[in-house]
Amino acid sequence: MANFYRSCLPQELVDTVINWLSDDVESLRASSLVSRRFVAPSQKHLFSTIELCSKPQCKLYLPFQVQEAPTQPPASTRRFIAKFSDLLKSSPHLASYVHSLTLSDDLSETEHTLRPVSTWLSIGTSECLVALLPRLRQLQTFHIKGVWQYSTAWSHFNRHLRNAMMNMFRLKSLSSLSIHWIHNFPLAMLRSCSQLKHLDLRLPSVSDDLDGKSESQELLGTAQENTTDDAEQLRPRLESLTLSCSLVVLEWFIHHASSVFDLTHILNLAFPGPSKGEVLCKYIWSIIQTCSGSLEHLALWPSNSVNTSVPMSDVLEKMDLSICTNFHSFDIFLNFDDDIECMGPRLNTPAKTIEWMCDLLGKIPHLRGVRKVTLRCYTHHYGADGLLLRDLSSLRKADDFLSGYSDALERACLLVANSKLAVPEVLETMEWYLPRLCAKGIVSSELVNGDRIAVVFQEK
Incomplete structure (x- = not known):
């Protein structure tokens, strides 16, 4: 059989x-x-994307192996990362196949505490990661994700x-960087990313953290202290x-x-709607004006309750997006409240959230040429499909609004976080x-997992 492959199949066909x-x-x-001819092409795909994380059941997720571990997250995770590091040491060619990390x-979504938390990324695995990362x-894509409820602190890392x-960050190959829920992250380090194209910053809000104000001010001071004006350094051209x-x-x-960056070529822009709409308008509008000649896609989502995000529609009403001559699509994040009795009354019901979406899009002037609208329905803890099934009249509101929204509309996509209900x-x-x-004939719907819902832009 091996001789058959060697004589009959060109390597290009094997790769295909x-x-x-x-x-x-x-x-x-x-x-x-x-x-042997199949080994390298297969390994390139097996090792191209690596995710190291500790779930409530203490699993380490690798694309080539998913295993259960004992109930000691730091120790079990450290063992797995050490084994992976040893594998790369014994087979160094595999490291060149890793393009996304x-x-x-x-933490378990049911654990709630106001005390500082220590998680696997900040304790117990440092020596393993220090040996692995170099x-x-x-690497082309690097994601660092803290715990969104508590915000892992940059200072927790040794x-x-x-x-x-x-x-x-200094790698010439790095084109995509995501920093999620890391307190006190030194923003000036972004200057090291010389080839960056895709940047995703989701950093803690001052009002959402007990020590948020002091830590954010410290972050600002640290960033400014490390800021240097290097005229000779080429600014990376951001696309998203x-x-x-x-x-x-x-x-x-x-x-x-x-x-730090060349913002004039941004194709995709995403931002939430904090309650301070006027301030948001000033900041976001300055970015939109800078990239008005290239901007194609805008993603919007409410912050916390849609009741506090209503000013976002007033903000967008003041923005003349018609200056964006290539603009053609929206992503709207619809964050439903979980149906949990202990969490009190649900403010973000499907009906209220879709009403917020209609009000939002309806107030944006001079955009009758939008060709695609994507609605991303999700909750913080569970799938959103069950909530929609109990409030289907809200979908009729979306149907009535979008069907008359734009004559140029070619696609309306409904992405719903899956709670394992029967798909068909x-x-x-x-x-x-x-x-x-x-x-x-312009609607499409899909059930996806919560992680995919959160991905706004994917590098092509």
């Missing part, structure tokens, strides 16, 4: 076949055993781990930008962004309540 299996881990494992802190010299992470930050962080970004029945029922969009 394996490329078709890029999302099928089991098939890639099997293909790597066919012959995610370091994700996670081996990944071809000095060696912080230095290792900052060295990753997501900002969900405190106003202090936004202020720093606006004041220094033009010296859920999709069929939802589309039944979108009759006008279905009659035009």
